[in-house]
């Protein structure tokens with residue numbers, strides 16, 4: 213496939229994202245309430261979505277563009293000792309749910325990023341998060357996968373291509389950070 217056709221598919225996907233404004237504003241309102249009430253946001257994903265989870269948690273805790281107080285967030289993808297011990301001793305399928313049991317509180321928001329919506333470790337962790345009482349979001353591709361059936365809210369990106377879905381997730385994530393700057397800065 214040529215770069216121009218890749219770029220065209222990216223643009224086709226992104227052109228549809230303006231329709232997501234109500235969903236992103238609703239998410240931002242929810243995250244604002246969660247943070248103001250002492251909650252935190254837990255992100256998780258595999259592969260590129262692990263990187264995206266860390267990227268967004270860093271922007272919450274450190275900064276995005278503006279000076280504002282820190283916002284509580286954590287990516288469940290970063291501690292290699294936890295990840296390797298759990299995968300080695302138990303199973304990779306429960307590598308996030310174990311951390312969810314340890315860290316999540318009912319007032320928290322959980323965001324699982326999965327392009328297929330079918331990653332077993334995210335499905336298991338969303339189930340555990342719900343049993344704890346957290347509100348759960350799935351960020352997926354167009355199909356939504358199994359995560360769309362079990363999460364409280366699913367944001368389905370308008371693509372079936374992994375890379376384009378990931379690119380759209382990051383636009384949504386940066387849009388959320390921008391909203392948080394507007395609400396918490398100054």
Ligand SMILES: O=C(CO)[C@@H](O)[C@H](O)[C@H](O)[C@H](O)COP(=O)(O)O
Pocket residue numbers: 258259260261262325326327328329330331374375378
């Ligand atoms: O970044 C990419 C592809 O762009 C890959 O590393 C990709 O994230 C991995 O194949 C993941 O395991 C896919 O998982 P998921 O998005 O289906 O949950």
Ligand SMILES: [Zn+2]
Pocket residue numbers: 260375378
């Ligand atoms: Zn990638």
